[in-house]
Amino acid sequence: MGIATAYPKTDIWYNGNYQARVSGIFFMLFFLVHYGMFVAIQMGLFFAVSGLADQFNIGFFSFFFKWPQLIGSDAYIMIGAFVLSYGYKTVSEFLLTGQYRRVPLGILMFQPYMRIFVQQVTVILGSMFLAFGAGKIFILVFALVKIVFEVYVNYEGLMNKAIVQLKRQSGK
Numbered sequence: 500m501g502i503a504t505a506y507p508k509t510d511i512w513y514n515g516n517y518q519a520r521v522s523g524i525f526f527m528l529f530f531l532v533h534y535g536m537f538v539a540i541q542m543g544l545f546f547a548v549s550g551l552a553d554q555f556n557i558g559f560f561s562f563f564f565k566w567p568q569l570i571g572s573d574a575y576i577m578i579g580a581f582v583l584s585y586g587y588k589t590v591s592e593f594l595l596t597g598q599y600r601r602v603p604l605g606i607l608m609f610q611p612y613m614r615i616f617v618q619q620v621t622v623i624l625g626s627m628f629l630a631f632g633a634g635k636i637f638i639l640v641f642a643l644v645k646i647v648f649e650v651y652v653n654y655e656g657l658m659n660k661a662i663v664q665l666k667r668q669s670g671k
Contacts, residue, residue, distance in 0.1 A: 500526055500530065500608060501523070501527065502527070502594065502599045503599045503604055504522070504527065504604065505523075506599055506600050519628060521604075523604050525604065526604040526607070526608045529608065530608045539604040541618060541619065541622045544598070544623070544626055545625070545629075546620055548626035548629050549628075549629045549634075552661060555568055555569065557571075571658050592655070601662070603662060605665070606658055606661050606662055606665065608657055610654065613654065613657070614648070614654065617644060617645065619646050620644070621640065621641050621644050621645070624637075624640055625641055628640065
């Protein structure tokens with residue numbers, strides 16, 4: 500959203516019959532707060548059910564300082580792989596194609612929410628598995644759900660469809 504915002508434009512925010520021009524700063528701040536709440540609630544549920552909160556004395560804000568204690572070298576490799584793969588995807592499909600100049604910021608902001616829904620379901624189901632001592636099954640369920648959604652859900656097509664609908668609504 501920062502790259503799309505740096506390209507000078509404002510988007511029209513629709514709310515029924517009301518329209519307003521909104522800068523990208525609004526979209527970025529709204530997303531950070533809203534998505535941050537999702538992640539905070541997910542992490543709180545996960546830590547409580549998994550027993551990590553008690554084991555490492557983790558509270559709502561102390562997580563930000565204690566997370567290095569919770570992950571091992573394999574997790575850093577996994578995080579690095581995610582950063583590289585999503586970085587490549589961003590450069591090849593968003594920057595090099597010039598999509599950052601065309602896509603409305605509202606679409607960019609709501610694009611990750613399908614993944615957030617998948618995360619919510621996965622955390623809830625995973626917490627149930629962890630509560631019954633089936634941690635390895637939790638990892639398997641998480642990986643399978645992510646793979647199924649990444650393979651079968653056409654996020655790009657959904658975004659393009661939303662852009663067409665927005666243009667139709669605005670009369671452009």
